[in-house]
Structures are given as structure tokens and as C-alpha cells.
Amino acid sequence: MSQRPPLTRERIIETALHLIDGQGLSRLTMRRLGDALEVEAMAIYHHLPHGKEQLLEQLIAYVAAHPVPPGAGSARDRLRSWAGGYRERLLDHVGVMPLIVTRRNPGALAATTQSVQDLLRTAGRTEAEAAVGAHTVLGYLLGTVALEARERAAETTPAGLDQDARFLAGLDGVLAGFA
Amino acid sequence: MSQRPPLTRERIIETALHLIDGQGLSRLTMRRLGDALEVEAMAIYHHLPHGKEQLLEQLIAYVAAHPVPPGAGSARDRLRSWAGGYRERLLDHVGVMPLIVTRRNPGALAATTQSVQDLLRTAGRTEAEAAVGAHTVLGYLLGTVALEARERAAETTPAGLDQDARFLAGLDGVLAGFA
């Protein structure tokens, strides 16, 4: 009785993410992850033969993959709402931010970057402009989330500072230059 | 003979940084750091009583502290050359980028951010504009360096992509909105 669901890659990754969100990246260990999955740590290696390194790569892919969805509207409007959603996703999983900044799994952001670049291209920008624009928007997004996470950790956020408003104001400034 | 220089906090931190630059963050261990300092690992605790956590905090402070220097010229020119130098510094020590994105030592960027904000303020911006501008420029800088580091790790950088030129083009777009 108390059958546990079968061990799959997806369940491993989701459980690992849940563990990071709750206890922080430094407390994600193979042994603790095994406990959370109700399995011995060594069982994980059967599904992720390259061990923890592969697990971290999967986590990066899982969180970082967030391409611009198809849709109507101006490029600027679509980027604004896409960026807002991406930011929320990253803030929900701040614990994996240090992983994204690592050089592990360098292709994980490719699809996301490409989707922004394609959108700008469709909106009439040259290839070069679109490349610079996508890189700038994504750079702003990642960097700004990192800064916000630090502020929240500090608990010294100046009274009345509205992170949401500041993010949107900064984003509009960036988009004004590139979209 | 072969006297070794006295063990100091500064020497510990610089040696740790050298170790990260050469072998990567994951290979920075107290024992290896001790070896590099020609000392037992436990000796480090006499200078950094809070151990590795404190060491990492010091590394963040050491690399992230890069305020805009005093000088003449337009706000935009001063920010351009400051940002270029900061980017080089971060790329020279990419191994610590994941630490900066952690919520450790959240005050480490305060002086740097403040210096940008002051510069914008002096250049005639309102307090609110300066706050948004400083946050946006610093966010762009950190995020963009993280993306560049990932591209370099991938070795799949599209032929002919000039990271320097793209950085400057993106920076000019950002500065156009805020400085």
C-alpha cells in the first residue's frame, strides 16, 4: 500500500525544483532528493545517468525555456506581456538563477532568445538589429531579476520602492530603443 | 627557507579568486585553497571565522565593487566607459557570476548602484528617474555578461558575431532611454 508514483525524469526534476524553491539550492542533494521521491538516492542515476550535473542542466532548461508565444498585437505589447510572465517565472524559482548564470547547458536559452529575435525580425527590424534587440531585452530581464532577488534578500528595500513599476519602466525604456 | 608570505584575508581572497579563474568555482574547496596558500585548510578559519560562506561573500564584494569613478564629461560618456570596464572585470572573473546572482551578501552592489544613481541625479534626472536608470543599466550589464559567458562556453557562437560591438550597441540603446 501507499504506492508511490513511478520514478520518471519529469518527476525527479519537478521534485528537485520544489526542493530548491522550499529550501534553497544549497540543500538540494542527491540523498535528500531521493528521500523526497521515497527512493534511495542511487535510483536517480538510473534515470539521469550523468548524475547531479545532468539534473542541474535539466533544471536550467525547465526554468529558462519560455519563448514568446504566438499572438497578435504590436511587437512591443507582445514583448511586454511575455517579459512580465518570464520575470514572474524566474522570481518564483530564484533558487535556480545561479544555475542559469553558470555556463552549464549553454543552449538552454537558445529557443527563448530566438523567439524574441524572430518577433523583432517580423516587426521589420534588420537581422542585426533584431540580434542586438533580443540580446538586450533578455540581458535586461535576467540581470534585473537577479538584482530584485538580491534586494528581497536584503530586507532593506527602501520603503515605497515598487519593484513591479520599476521593472516596467525600465523595460519600456529598453523596448523604446529596440522594438 | 622558502618563507611564505603571512596569511592575510586579502591574500586568501586573491588566491581564491585566482583558483576560481583557473579551475572554476566548483573546484574551490577549503582544502585546495589551503594547499594553494601553503597552509592547512583549517588555518583559513582563523582569518575568516565564518568559513566558506564568509569567503564567498568577500569574493562577491571584491568583484562586484566597481563604482563610477569621479571625472568630467557627459553622463553618457562616463557611463559608457565605466560599463566597459565593469564588463571586462566581470568577464575576467566569470566564475564568480553565479555567486553575484545568489542572494548572498546582498549589500555588495549597493555602492556601485548608488554611484550610477548619483551620476544620473547630477546630470539632471529626478530621483525616481535616476533610480530606474541605475537599475536598468546595472541589470543590462549583469544580464548581458551572463549571456555572453554562456555563449563563450557553448563554442557555437555564430560566426562573425562581435560580442563587443553588440554590447556597445545594446548599451547605447539603454543609455538613450535613461541618460
Added chain:
DNA sequence: ACCTGAACACCGTTCAAGT
């Protein structure tokens, strides 16, 4: 004051063995 040596709890991973 400054450093060492031994010890402890914990980590990622290998490998043979179980079912």
C-alpha cells in the same frame, strides 16, 4: 596569536547484488 591533526557528519558516485 597563529597554525596543525584528528575526528565527525555529510556529500556525489561506483559497483555488485537483489528483484
Added chain:
DNA sequence: ACCTGAACACCGTTCAAGT
């Protein structure tokens, strides 16, 4: 095929001891 148990090398850290 899927999971376990024991073992190995390594880690951060404590603490008593040396000088």
C-alpha cells in the same frame, strides 16, 4: 528494467593541542 546496500574519495567544520 529498476532499485538497493555497502563502500570510496572527498567535503566543510569543530575542537583540542601544539608553538
